[in-house]
Amino acid sequence: METPDILLPLLDRPAAIFGSGVSGRAAGDLLRSRGRLFEVYDERGGQYAHRQFGAKEAARHGLVVHSPGFAPSHPWFEAARKAGCMILGELDFASLYWGGGCIAVTGTNGKTTVTEFLAYAFKRAGQKAVAVGNIGYPMSRLFELSNHEGAVAVCEVSSFQSENLKYFRPQSLIWTNFDEDHLDRYATQKEYFDAKWRLVEQLSRPSMVVGESVARWAEKFGKKLPPFCKVVRREDPIGGPPASSPFLSYPQQENYRLVRAFWEKESMPVHTLESAASQFRLPRHRLQKVAEWGGVAFWNDSKATNFASALAALKTFQEPVVWIGGGKTKGGDIPAFVREVAPQISSAVLLGETAPALAELLAAQGVPCQVCKTLPETVTAATDQAKGRGVVLLSPGFSSLDMFESYTQRGFAFEQAVLSLKKQKATDTNSACAKTGESLS
Numbered sequence: 264m265e266t267p268d269i270l271l272p273l274l275d276r277p278a279a280i281f282g283s284g285v286s287g288r289a290a291g292d293l294l295r296s297r298g299r300l301f302e303v304y305d306e307r308g309g310q311y312a313h314r315q316f317g318a319k320e321a322a323r324h325g326l327v328v329h330s331p332g333f334a335p336s337h338p339w340f341e342a343a344r345k346a347g348c349m350i351l352g353e354l355d356f357a358s359l360y361w362g363g364g365c366i367a368v369t370g371t372n373g374k375t376t377v378t379e380f381l382a383y384a385f386k387r388a389g390q391k392a393v394a395v396g397n398i399g400y401p402m403s404r405l406f407e408l409s410n411h412e413g414a415v416a417v418c419e420v421s422s423f424q425s426e427n428l429k430y431f432r433p434q435s436l437i438w439t440n441f442d443e444d445h446l447d448r449y450a451t452q453k454e455y456f457d458a459k460w461r462l463v464e465q466l467s468r469p470s471m472v473v474g475e476s477v478a479r480w481a482e483k484f485g486k487k488l489p490p491f492c493k494v495v496r497r498e499d500p501i502g503g504p505p506a507s508s509p510f511l512s513y514p515q516q517e518n519y520r521l522v523r524a525f526w527e528k529e530s531m532p533v534h535t536l537e538s539a540a541s542q543f544r545l546p547r548h549r550l551q552k553v554a555e556w557g558g559v560a561f562w563n564d565s566k567a568t569n570f571a572s573a574l575a576a577l578k579t580f581q582e583p584v585v586w587i588g589g590g591k592t593k594g595g596d597i598p599a600f601v602r603e604v605a606p607q608i609s610s611a612v613l614l615g616e617t618a619p620a621l622a623e624l625l626a627a628q629g630v631p632c633q634v635c636k637t638l639p640e641t642v643t644a645a646t647d648q649a650k651g652r653g654v655v656l657l658s659p660g661f662s663s664l665d666m667f668e669s670y671t672q673r674g675f676a677f678e679q680a681v682l683s684l685k686k687q688k689a690t691d692t693n694s695a696c697a698k699t700g701e702s703l704s
Contacts, residue, residue, distance in 0.1 A: 267360060280328050296407075351429065355429055355430050357403040365433045368436075369422070369459050384526070388536075396418035431465060436470070437472050440571075443595045445594070460481075472525045474494075478494045495521050550579065562655070565671070568660070583652060585653065587658070588658065611632040612633050614635055614638060642677065655681075
């Protein structure tokens with residue numbers, strides 16, 4: 264794999280990598296594998312990372328590769344532009360090296376599931392495929408795989424990755440849905456929508472499938488979907504998922520129907536997709552039951568980091584729900600969100616940065632609630648509130664980054680707290696029985 268011509272004159276000097284996280288490390292490893300030098304810059308520090316980047320540092324570089332966490336307004340970009348640097352996101356950078364096929368998947372919710380399911384279905388159909396991108400496996404890692412030649416890259420693309428794309432040119436796009444999110448990064452919903460719309464502009468061939476909410480918002484913002492775009496609506500006569508699959512209820516059913524619409528559009532055999540759906544298992548932390556005891560079921564939906572996904576989870580239950588919510592705000596209308604949540608729950612236990620505000624708003628709606636400081640405390644309080652019936656649901660509606668490194672870490676912490684409490688309850692019960700037996704003998 265040769266260095267792309269467009270990068271050759273820029274890499275006679277070390278590249279600058281902004282961010283020492285997953286994306287930054289992957290970009291650095293790709294450069295290293297090609298015998299190129301780089302320096303890492305991260306305000307948080309880290310091994311071998313510089314904390315400052317100004318005119319002096321920018322003059323040492325011709326290329327800047329940045330992680331999605333760097334907003335376009337970051338002052339380091341201005342310094343890089345003044346020095347004449349080319350600035351690329353990690354996805355754009357990696358795509359210059361990639362000569363294979365690529366399918367982009369974006370959306371407010373459901374994009375990880377669609378990405379992983381589509382890659383799985385391709386493999387079941389005999390096509391080499393790899394799920395990459397925002398799922399935690401950056402595109403720069405593709406080249407480490409021994410069998411990457413001839414593979415299709417199914418790439419989850421967040422708005423943070425798509426907003427300034429230049430060279431990433433997917434052959435197809437699946438846009439699952441659109442709803443309020445990331446208003447801590449974007450000034451308006453339209454700005455957030457425009458960031459995702461960049462993928463439409465970057466398509467290299469006429470292949471696009473979108474959910475019905477995308478079509479509604481496109482019309483609202485004066486965007487004309489291309490004539491080749493397939494809009495998947497609930498009433499459309501698209502075959503449903505197999506009975507043995509995890510896609511039977513919404514929102515997962517919508518994810519399956521989007522993939523099926525794409526599959527049929529590409530003239531792939533439907534029976535292969537149905538077989539793949541029957542064998543597929545959802546990624547972790549997406550509305551999955553952790554345990555059940557004492558009449559209470561505990562569900563982990565830590566991936567619900569926005570209002571729409573939390574509300575979708577709440578609406579799946581008929582039983583009384585004790586909601587575990589809260590976290591770091593990403594903007595949006597929190598009072599409106601609470602008004603929708605209140606009728607869906609019996610009580611709430613709240614955690615994180617937004618917990619006090621949520622508690623005040625829920626109390627005004629007449630919903631009993633409690634604020635806790637740690638996730639184990641939250642699980643104990645929610646179990647007590649459940650009173651031996653119904654559901655305890657972690658579906659926060661907010662980012663995990665106030666207390667955790669990721670929603671994955673938050674989900675695992677919840678599962679550990681639930682299983683630890685279950686073990687403790689069983690031990691307490693056994694001890695009580697043993698003591699009763701001793702007293703009766």
